[in-house]
Amino acid sequence: LAKTTQPISMDSYEGQEVNITCSHNNIATNDYITWYQQFPSQGPRFIIQGYKTKVTNEVASLFIPADRKSSTLSLPRVSLSDTAVYYCLVGVSGYSTLTFGKGTMLLVSP
């Protein structure tokens, strides 16, 4: 399973765009990149998933360069409620077990 590296923490203010980058140098051909959000005392919540290029949904965008060795989760106009831990995971989505790294603690301030 590809190991991922993310910043331990990030700070932002309400209304700003936040970009969290994850490196996964050993990503395999069949691996997808999946991001989850976790609030205290709750299970992780699926945010977005992609394989290559760009994926966008109603809450985030995911940018994946051609070599797929990294990815960037983009959260537009964050609010206080976006304060959470964000995990980047890679694997054959749906089939493989998921190995969680330390995640990125995002703190959004007023």
Add this chain to the structure above:
Amino acid sequence: GAVVSQHPSRVICKSGTSVKIECRSLDFQATTMFWYRQFPKQSLMLMATSNEGSKATYEQGVEKDKFLINHASLTLSTLTVTSAHPEDSSFYICSARDHQGRIGQPQHFGDGTRLSIL
């Protein structure tokens, strides 16, 4: 979207008690469910993979006789912490993937069970 339900959300019990936690996929069938444990300010650690109709696969260091897993149907997996002790106090989370198992289908997580052993 896919919903995974865990019950109970919180358990407080005395040392030596066995505790059962249920994980249900509400709107999809799951041949495979996963059980995680999370200690305060730490990441999720996979404990075991639960397969419908067969024995669970445990991660290294996880005692299978301590953490009994049963996956009797496509919508239900249970984790029983036997003879629980204070060191078993943790946040237990399950996840499941759709029975269809198509590549690209993400895992969906329950809201976790906070287990506190006195």
